[in-house]
Amino acid sequence: MKSDIKSEKTTEDYLEAMLMIQKKNGYVRSIDVAQHLGVTKPSVTYTTKRLKEKGYIIMDKDNFIIITDSGMRIAEKILNRHNTLTDFFVSIGVPEEIAKEDACLIEHDISPETFDALVSYIKKNEEK
Numbered sequence: 001m002k003s004d005i006k007s008e009k010t011t012e013d014y015l016e017a018m019l020m021i022q023k024k025n026g027y028v029r030s031i032d033v034a035q036h037l038g039v040t041k042p043s044v045t046y047t048t049k050r051l052k053e054k055g056y057i058i059m060d061k062d063n064f065i066i067i068t069d070s071g072m073r074i075a076e077k078i079l080n081r082h083n084t085l086t087d088f089f090v091s092i093g094v095p096e097e098i099a100k101e102d103a104c105l106i107e108h109d110i111s112p113e114t115f116d117a118l119v120s121y122i123k124k125n126e127e128k
Contacts, residue, residue, distance in 0.1 A: 007050075009108045012078045013037065014047050015056060018067055019075035028065040081107040081115060088122060 017036045021028045034044045048065065051057045056071030067075055082103045089099035110118075 010047060011051065011054070011056070012074060012108055014044075014051060015067065015071050015075035016078040016082065018057070018065055019072070019079055022067065028067075029063070030065065033065070078107055081110065084115075084119060084122070085110075088118065091122075 014033065014037070017033055018028045021032045021036055025032065030041060030044045030048060033039075033048075034041050037044075048057060048059070051071065052059065056068055056074065058066050058068060060066055082100075085103035085106055086096070086099045089102055090096055094102065
């Protein structure tokens with residue numbers, strides 16, 4: 001069970017990183033993912049193989065990574081959680097770098113119910 005949870009977090013981390021890189025550069029290469037996540041190229045090769053097997057990414061003829069629709073749904077969900085949590089933490093006085101790190105830790109584990117309640121709370125307080 002712990003292996004499944006770790007695997008799911010890895011999947012989410014990689015897809016989120018790929019989406020962030022794509023938004024920044026317009027393309028995604030394995031080396032960019034390795035640098036972004038601070039992991040080795042062999043680690044990226046191993047994980048991208050698994051992501052391809054699950055249908056989350058494809059590689060084009062030039063070895064650029066393309067996120068599929070199913071991969072994009074996961075990547076966007078995690079990136080949205082990350083950005084929402086980071087913004088919330090900053091709004092309550094947490095320094096931005098710490099807020100980003102904490103958001104990374106929480107984005108995978110927060111329940112949908114708690115996240116939705118947090119979003120509702122933020123919206124309600126923005127109206128005031």
